[in-house]
Amino acid sequence: MTLVKLKKQHFPLFYKWWNNPVLRKLTSNKFKKITNDEVGEILNKHLYDKDYHDYVIVIDGVSIGHILFHKKKNRKYFEAYIAIGERKYWDKGIGTQSLVKACNIFFRNKPNEDAITIQALVDNHRAIACYKKVGFQKKRIIKCKENSTVLMKLSK
Numbered sequence: 698m699t700l701v702k703l704k705k706q707h708f709p710l711f712y713k714w715w716n717n718p719v720l721r722k723l724t725s726n727k728f729k730k731i732t733n734d735e736v737g738e739i740l741n742k743h744l745y746d747k748d749y750h751d752y753v754i755v756i757d758g759v760s761i762g763h764i765l766f767h768k769k770k771n772r773k774y775f776e777a778y779i780a781i782g783e784r785k786y787w788d789k790g791i792g793t794q795s796l797v798k799a800c801n802i803f804f805r806n807k808p809n810e811d812a813i814t815i816q817a818l819v820d821n822h823r824a825i826a827c828y829k830k831v832g833f834q835k836k837r838i839i840k841c842k843e844n845s846t847v848l849m850k851l852s853k
């Protein structure tokens with residue numbers, strides 16, 4: 698497994714992943730189809746903004762998923778996000794392995810950062826189990842009308 702920095706050539710994969718209803722249900726409260734232009738707009742911002750660090754997960758030359766670290770305005774910590782877009786790669790330890798690797802790269806590149814947070818919808822048990830294996834600890838539930846999320850934190 699390797700982690701490759703996001704490039705424009707990856708954008709069509711995101712169009713596919715972000716419009717996959719199964720994936721959207723696990724990662725977000727809402728499902729609205731997203732256009733190619735919207736995908737480009739979002740990811741171009743990620744490429745040029747220092748508060749976004751995106752990696753594509755590559756297995757045997759195949760790009761299968763995405764890891765992002767993003768610091769929102771006025772937040773203390775960067776938040777991680779992971780989605781393996783190709784279903785057949787779930788439950789093989791790849792999420793855990795790639796998140797461990799990405800967090801190590803993150804802490805190495807950003808020695809002043811003490812911790813990373815991550816969220817999952819409360820009923821996304823696979824994601825929560827994966828994050829626990831990486832070392833994230835549950836901090837609190839963030840309540841939301843549609844579906845609450847669990848906030849977890851990994852300290853250096």
Ligand SMILES: CC(C)(COP(=O)(O)OP(=O)(O)OC[C@H]1O[C@@H](n2cnc3c(N)ncnc32)[C@H](O)[C@@H]1OP(=O)(O)O)[C@@H](O)C(=O)NCCC(=O)NCCS
Nearest residue numbers: 723724780781787788789790791792793822823824826827
């Ligand atoms: C969440 C995700 C990144 C995890 O990566 P992964 O490679 O599938 O996860 P791993 O194989 O490393 O670990 C998953 C763990 O969850 C467990 N698991 C799977 N389904 C489960 C369930 N319904 N309840 C409890 N545990 C479950 C697995 O058994 C495994 O634990 P184990 O190794 O102790 O057996 C990946 O499945 C994914 O991208 N899913 C779709 C998008 C998503 O949900 N993203 C996260 C939210 S934003």
